[in-house]
Amino acid sequence: MTTTASWAALAAVLLTGCASTSAPPGVPSTCAPYWPTLPDAFALCVTRAAANVPTRAEMQALCAQADSWSAECHAGWVARQSGNPAAVPAELLDACAPSDDCALQQLDAHPDPDVLLQVARCETYSGAFVTDCVAHATQRWARAWPTGSDTTRVIAGTAPYAVQVGTFVGMVAACAPAGPDRATCPAGEGLVQTACLRAEQAYRAQPASCGGLLPPPQAP
């Protein structure tokens, strides 16, 4: 509950002699008893109701009444809609705001096949969790055993995330099977090189740690 809304709720009670005041229009009648004395219960009630409405517009109208629960409200609707085969992932991602956590979950569930485009989507949608989103994207990319040339392309396009990208390139350099275009840590000095070499050394020292990165055994 924002400060303004809370003061408004208190003022409403004082001005009406402690009689109940009307809940905002459009909210379910089951939520009305909580207004205005139990603002979080009211918001949770609205949030639960919003999860069950069929359209984004209806959800937004209800979630607008959820005040400080607005992020949970949007996330709850998106989570419910995620089970709907007709739901469009891009639209669900767009409906997450203001929930950065909801966006992170949607981005992880439906990543773009191009890691650079996924990083761009992380920057657009995942807000406070952009670093987590980029790390998840880079880890997925590393698990596909990128080539040296693709590694060069990705390093060039992800400068703000040099530590995350460098770390996963180092893992690939240490753990990926030998090949003609094998990824290696880039030459030079900088964050990405330092992170890459550090990770490469760590994985070479403990090859068992590569297990999570190894592809499934090939069928004979």
Add this chain to the structure above:
Amino acid sequence: MTRLTPLLVLVACGQPADCPTLDGLERDACFDARVRAATGPDTVIAEARSIHDPLVRDAAVVAWVRAHRAELRPSDGRVCGVLTSTEQAGCARRLASPHLSR
């Protein structure tokens, strides 16, 4: 302001803050204020168990976890046990996910 609202309303309306003597939502609002003022999971659990309306209880505990998540450890997850099943998974995830604890 949030955690004080129910208590202020009770005071403003001339109600005593002796929660067990109250009825209905007034009683729950009183315990809701106690949950918000709690300094640790055990107090939250004890006060929340006195809230009759599950929705009020869920809202109070989730709000407390949200306000204190940076201080909570995964071992404090027992606080999620007083929630209904609807909120338990989200509460546990909130405590277990590093990005949600920052």
